[in-house]
Amino acid sequence: xxxxxNFNFSDPVILExxxxxxxxxxxxxxxxLVEISINxxxxxxxxxxxxxGKENLINYIKSAVKERENKKEFxxxxxxxxxxxxxxxxxxxxxxxxxxxxxxxxxxxxxxxxGTGLNKHCKFLLLQFAFETLGMERVEFRADNNNERSIxxxxxxxxxxxxVLRSHMPTSNSDVRRNSIVLSILRNEWFDEVKxxxxxxx
Numbered sequence: 333x334x335x336x337x338n339f340n341f342s343d344p345v346i347l348e349x350x351x352x353x354x355x356x357x358x359x360x361x362x363x364x365l366v367e368i369s370i371n372x373x374x375x376x377x378x379x380x381x382x383x384x385g386k387e388n389l390i391n392y393i394k395s396a397v398k399e400r401e402n403k404k405e406f407x408x409x410x411x412x413x414x415x416x417x418x419x420x421x422x423x424x425x426x427x428x429x430x431x432x433x434x435x436x437x438x439x440x441x442x443x444x445x446x447g448t449g450l451n452k453h454c455k456f457l458l459l460q461f462a463f464e465t466l467g468m469e470r471v472e473f474r475a476d477n478n479n480e481r482s483i484x485x486x487x488x489x490x491x492x493x494x495x496v497l498r499s500h501m502p503t504s505n506s507d508v509r510r511n512s513i514v515l516s517i518l519r520n521e522w523f524d525e526v527k528x529x530x531x532x533x534x
Contacts, residue, residue: 339429339466341403347457349534351414352450354457357407357421359397362390364409364418368442375420375440378476382504383421383440396423396438403427407438410454412445419445422454424462432469434462439482446481449534455489456530463522470518476503477511488533490526491515 347354366386368375373384383392399405407423420441427434436458441450462468473491475482487493493515500512517526 341400341406345406345408345461347408347461348413349453349457351412351534352419352453352457353411353413354408354422354454355411356400357393357396357409357423359390359393361409361418362386362393365389365393365421368420372443375442376504378479378482378503378510379438379440380501380504381438396421399425408458410441410445410450412448412450414448415444417444419450422458424458426472429466432467433472434466434468434470435472435474436462437474451485452489452530452533456527456534459489459517459522459530460527463519468519470516473515474512475515477513483513483515486515489530490521491517492521 344356365383366389369383369385369389376382376384381392381395383389396405396407400407404427405423405425406427407421409421410419411417412419420439422436422439424434424436425438439451459471462471473486475486477496493513495514497512497514499509501510503510
């Protein structure tokens with residue numbers, strides 16, 4: 333039996349270092365994220381599912397929590413220890429325990445937390461958990477191929493580009509379909525180079 337088979341979606345997984353804490357997202361977290369939701373709607377410009385505005389945020393969190401209950405996703409809220417404020421959210425999704433693969437995404441932060449190094453700390457903790465606790469063989473990332481900031485962030489943590497899925501998804505509030513770029517980190521890459529390279533950037 334693989335170690336991943338023992339993962340319990342109801343476990344209160346907490347990942348933290350000196351700079352950031354990630355804990356399971358819950359419905360009461362609307363209050364912790366509503367300020368970003370109302371004041372920074374552009375945060376979800378490239379997102380398929382927006383959390384802009386309180387009503388959308390409530391639905392966003394309810395859906396995320398339900399997907400965790402259905403054992404399909406594991407969403408986190410991100411707490412920035414330096415400012416003592418909640419910064420945003422991220423999650424594991426498309427969790428394939430038998431195949432030892434997972435996607436990491438639905439990541440967003442308020443503008444005050446972008447470019448601060450927070451994302452690298454989050455990604456280090458999440459990747460470490462995926463490869464070293466869950467025993468994953470592959471962690472995949474996807475983004476709108478026009479989202480240059482997101483793509484640059486993924487490359488900077490050590491993701492390798494695999495290709496582009498053409499006309500892959502609809503976009504929110506638009507008739508235009510998006511091309512999705514696919515990137516990944518493999519288990520051997522994490523242990524051989526990505527982990528140490530990323531640790532040096534923290």
